[in-house]
Amino acid sequence: MRTGIRGLLIAAMVTFGTAGFAQQGASSPENYNQGFRLGFGLNAGAVTGDYFNWSLGADARLQYDFSKRTSITLTTGYTHLFGDNDIPDLGFIPVKGGFKAFVWDDEFYVLGELGAGFSVTNDYDKTAFLWAPGIGYATKYIDISVRYEGMTDFKADQVALRLAYGFKL
Template identity: 70%
Template sequence: MKKLMNFKGLLLSGMMMLGMTAFAQDGASTTENYDQGFRLGFGLNGGVTTGDYFNFALGGDVRLQYDLSQRTSLTLTTGYTHLFGEDNVPDLGYIPAKAGFKAFVWGDRFYVLGEAGAGFAVTNDYNETTFLWAPGIGYANDVIDLSLRYEGANDFKTDQVALRIAYGFKL
């Protein structure tokens, strides 16, 4: 448990340091004539869990993104995540509903993302709702979005480290 807490602290510290560099860029701004707008992305997720009750996670999501500038965006993400239980532990499926902030920190391709929201259990005997928080890093171009995130789900007694592969487009 102590190793997990150290991992969480290290991951959060790294995300904060990367996020601070997003606003410490030199040079003239290229956002004067930037056309703000919406993007929509459809993603597949696969990950490993860090708890004692589940083996791995699979899911899909839909992310709506509003570009504030060329380097910053607001996000809303929902979908479905299925956690596969160990031995006699039943599987758990939940619907995440998260809001977040995305900042490009290295050129216009690499970003950090922070999301927070709720996870609503929808399978078996689980009837809980949990707080979700998810820092992540990723790479995006006009259509492909690849990211790695840590997602904490306290009341489900597990967390996950997941890879997301998504297809996105402007609306």
């Protein structure tokens, strides 16, 4: 089942990403003002697997816009996975780099991120590889997205909703 969900998310990202690049030339101005954006978000999600029930976190995302439709991102923050009664909670700091492509009306986007999760709780001493495809909607200040975040070594993955406020630097 996990393989099917991952395959579906990757296929959607490739399909929408390709469509976004095909339309880029028609709607992007020649001299787009490239620059940085900064966003602060809150995350909440459902955790898959047998050890944790749900997640809660906060993040900061730095984004550099190459064009009106393409950006690279650097995201960090803190995520807390809440365990069952006899399983201790897990807190970790994610550090992820990614690529964001707007695919529809310069508001809807797909995002892919890769990075690491550094455990900060005493019961865990591992660093996990993170990969996170997602989709979202962004305006000048508001960013709402849903992502699947796969985590090796933490025995859990999550589907999370992110609500963020962002602005141009």
